[in-house]
Amino acid sequence: MVKQSSNKPGNSTDQQKKDRDKRKMQRKDVKPRPDEHLEQIPFRLREIMKSKEKMKMGSKKLKKMRTTPFNAQTETSDDIPVPHFRRGKQESESAYLKRMSRETEHVLFLTNNQSERQPELHLEETETKSNKQKSEKKKLFDKGRLERLHKKKLSQKEEKAEKEMFKDEVQFGEVAMQPPALTAKPRKAPGKSQGASKDLLLNSLLGQTASTVKPSMARQRMMEEERERVVQAYRQLKKQKQEQQEKQEKQKSMKKKGFK
Template identity: 30%
Template sequence: MGKLQKSNKHKKLKFVDPFYHGERKERMHAGRNLDPKYTEQGISRSVKDLMRRTELAKEMKNMSRRKKKEVMDRRMLAENSTEGAERTMTEIPKFLQKKGETQHAFMRRVDATTLMTIKESQIEAGLKREADPLTDEKEEKSSKKKERLKLKKEAKKQKEKEKKEDRKDDFHQFKDKVEFGEVVHGPPSLSVRPKHAVKQDKPAVKSLLLYDIMKKNTSQNSDQGDKPPPKAKMAKSPKAVGKGTKRKLLSPLQQAKMDRERQDAIDLYRQMKKKTNASSLE
């Protein structure tokens, strides 16, 4: 069996030029790589804004502060007049001079129409302001919010007041701040007696027995009528007489008195010692 013969539809001619695509490519690329229609390039919006602001700055250079504010407010109002508006703006009529109408008559008609439009706009704005449910609702919400915030503020103030009163009763203000590593072996004690305080003996501290005996003997002598020797006038010394005063700074009379008191204490101590020794021997 031989090879099957192809039908007539398979018998196609091939173009010699491999880059030729026929009319399809021309239709595909139609309108490309042509000269620009408009040779002048337009100004971008940002450049226009920059130019406008530059002109405005030149105009406002020699103006007063109040005048500047008025101009800026007017310009802002003109720019943002339609943004966020709650009602549509009144349509401004277009004026065209009629055939056969004189210039004077045309201007009179323009003035009359303008005044009528302004009056209608004012009346409409007044009615809108009087019966504007949205505005009334906003005001009501604002007043409710203010009242709620006021009550919240008062409640907070009352709570702080009660908290302050509660702190008065507890020992919050008497707390000691203990530093790290601090060691305490007992309650605090005053090392210096206050100026007008009465001196009180501590209950846990016992006085010397010899001191009590000497005090008792002194009281007995005073009861028996023995008058103590008259006090000698103290010689002036740089330090007061008492503990810590050196003997050489005392006067001869003070030295004799101190020696006598020391000898009395020694004698009493010896008597007590004899009594204790005698009782222990028995």
């Protein structure tokens, strides 16, 4: 009993191998698909091949290919499809004629029972709608253009008025003997009494007022002595500087002679 149970799993594996081989053989025997060779080509190479084919076809053919499905849809949605007859390989002549008559009768029935259409009116409606849209767009464009022109004219008028305000008309031969006097007082100018004394510019900047009282004799003597002392000190400093310069020049000349 143990031997029989041990043989079963081996038989199952053999069976699976046989099934796999059969499937592989069936796959090999099947006719290859037209796009099967493209599956083994890399994606990038396929894209390059497609782009080259499109370049060879040209732009006109591509446009036709794009427009044909749309036209076919419109025809099928609006018009009754016209049958195209072709006799089959194993179809007899009588069966072919019967099929033709049956399909023609069906087309005639559909045309007789079709709702009345007026394609000319439909075209006129579409044309009127498109014309209305165009006229509205044109009105909006013209309105914006007029607003821009109006703004431009206003700005030009303002500029012209400003130029005329600052323009001074001078007659031929007129000579100005002095600069123009400002008669109008500025708004933020400080008020000044008529009896006020005119301060010096330097004193006004420094925030000091010039004393109008005459100094005493003692004060004058002290000021003269101070002035003389300052002058003497300045002369001494100048003399010392001159002596130092002379010494330096002598030393330089001595050095030059020693080198020689």
